[in-house]
Amino acid sequence: MVLSGTSYTGLFRHTLDDKNRVTIPSAWRSAHGEGEQFLATPHPDGYIAILPPAEVAKLRTKIEAIALSDGSGQDFAARFFSQTQTIGFDKQGRIMVNGDLLTHAGISKDAVLVGSLTKFSLYSPDRWSRVEQRTAGENFGDLMRRIGI
Incomplete structure (x- = not known):
């Protein structure tokens, strides 16, 4: 089976x-041409979400x-x-990620660097460790059931 579209999977330190500047895994960038633009966004949970062109x-x-x-909507966008x-x-x-x-x-x-299939994220080692702790053991199975996987 061939996955449709670019897949961002795995974990890299x-x-x-x-x-x-941080090096992006070749598997993640191989499907993208020179000059393609991504969007780096601060996620409210304290990491950087990197959205590839399809997600943008x-x-x-x-x-x-x-x-x-829609003033509130425009305020949010700004x-x-x-x-x-x-x-x-x-x-x-x-x-290159800004300060x-x-x-x-x-x-x-x-x-x-953590893949999440359709996008990837940058975490500090401490924050990533906390994610691993929150999703360990039975919590992981519960989360899978909650999202229907």
Whole structure:
């Protein structure tokens, strides 16, 4: 069976270089052409969600549907996108993440890259450890049942 679309799976531990760049696994970037744009967003749970072009397109559709007269919706869009960063891979397969996003995620030098099939995320090692603890053992099975897997 061949998976449809790009799949972001696995877990990778990398260190940021002095310019706040982190190498993205080749399996994750191989399906993307040079110049493709991703969106790095601060997630309320304290990590950085990286949305690939397909996910950005879904988000764009939702944002376009917010009426100009919807003040709360427009406020949300302005606030959300004021915190995001458009990124792409360099020739070495790295992305450069701005300091505000890294601070939000608590990442200073080491990052954990975590695939979630349609997107991937950057965590600090401490935050990722907490996710692993919350989803361990019986909790993992309960979560699978709750989302219907």
